Amino acid sequence: LDLEMALRRALDQDELELHYQPKVNLHTGRISGAEALLRWNRPGHGMVYPAEFVSVLEETGLIVRTGAWIIDAACRQIAAWLESPVGPIHVAVNVASRQFVEGDLERDINEALERHEVPPELLELELTETALMSNAERTIEVLTKLRELGIKVAIDDFGTGYSSLAYLQRFPIDKLKIDIAFVRNITTNPNDAAIALAIISMAHSLKLRVVAEGVESRPQLEYLRRNRCDEVQGFFFSRPLSPGDMGQLVVNGK
Numbered sequence: 001l002d003l004e005m006a007l008r009r010a011l012d013q014d015e016l017e018l019h020y021q022p023k024v025n026l027h028t029g030r031i032s033g034a035e036a037l038l039r040w041n042r043p044g045h046g047m048v049y050p051a052e053f054v055s056v057l058e059e060t061g062l063i064v065r066t067g068a069w070i071i072d073a074a075c076r077q078i079a080a081w082l083e084s085p086v087g088p089i090h091v092a093v094n095v096a097s098r099q100f101v102e103g104d105l106e107r108d109i110n111e112a113l114e115r116h117e118v119p120p121e122l123l124e125l126e127l128t129e130t131a132l133m134s135n136a137e138r139t140i141e142v143l144t145k146l147r148e149l150g151i152k153v154a155i156d157d158f159g160t161g162y163s164s165l166a167y168l169q170r171f172p173i174d175k176l177k178i179d180i181a182f183v184r185n186i187t188t189n190p191n192d193a194a195i196a197l198a199i200i201s202m203a204h205s206l207k208l209r210v211v212a213e214g215v216e217s218r219p220q221l222e223y224l225r226r227n228r229c230d231e232v233q234g235f236f237f238s239r240p241l242s243p244g245d246m247g248q249l250v251v252n253g254k
């Protein structure tokens with residue numbers, strides 16, 4: 001309850017921030033975009049990470065208001081980069097299922113894109129399988145409209161949920177993100193490797209792109225590259241960065 005009150009205050013007082021973890025395109029070797037990750041700069045506590053408060057946002061429904069703030073903040077940042085030497089950056093935001101059901105995600109996104117004059121192609125949404133399944137009809141309806149605008153959709157933490165191949169192809173999506181659990185031991189555990197390879201193969205046969213998250217070492221990266229994974233994200237390349245550091249990394253790589 002204390003945490004809920006503190007989070008309401010955080011929203012009112014502008015204590016939330018987004019950090020950005022780069023994704024690298026394995027075909028070009030260049031930064032292809034970034035995932036926006038929520039941070040709470042809580043007075044007296046320093047930087048607080050989502051593991052400590054996202055569940056409270058979700059349980060209290062505050063995630064709907066926070067989600068709208070996240071989309072607006074991401075679009076504001078895309079616009080700032082566009083007008084700077086950094087240039088166009090694809091930004092992925094995490095979306096919770098309650099945003100589809102209780103919020104008006106389509107309106108929030110349209111307003112943010114217009115307010116900041118952001119091309120929809122630069123915005124990507126990450127949803128978990130659980131979020132997709134919890135209200136499939138409504139989710140498909142909203143995602144279909146958003147994709148008509150040019151927004152990209154990725155399934156996050158893929159492989160940990162219950163999506164069958166048949167189910168997956170009903171959803172209007174562009175990408176799968178292989179869950180960190182299968183990436184962690186990809187070069188040492190044949191079962192994890194088999195799952196990762198199956199996801200890559202399945203994704204490509206459905207014309208979807210594949211991102212691996214949690215890549216921490218060169219052997220993991222090389223294994224994924226050899227096996228035709230399209231993009232990687234993880235500590236090997238970079239931790240989540242402040243907007244300033246993210247922009248600097250892109251500019252230095254040009």
Ligand code: G
Pocket residue numbers: 036037038049050051054063070093094095096240
């Ligand atoms: O940044 P970090 O690795 O600590 O994030 C931990 C978890 O919190 C991730 O699994 C991520 O999906 C979730 N998370 C981070 N930022 C957001 C956000 O903006 N919205 C939602 N719904 N979840 C987020």
Ligand code: G
Pocket residue numbers: 021037094156157180213214215216233234235236240
């Ligand atoms: O949306 P999601 O929960 O998947 O967010 C990604 C989470 O994974 C963030 O909390 C981020 O800090 C974390 N993360 C990103 N890269 C790595 C990595 O290479 N190793 C580990 N252990 N965690 C990572």
Ligand code: MN
Pocket residue numbers: 035094126156
């Ligand atoms: Mn994510």
Ligand code: NA
Pocket residue numbers: 156157177179180213
């Ligand atoms: Na994830």
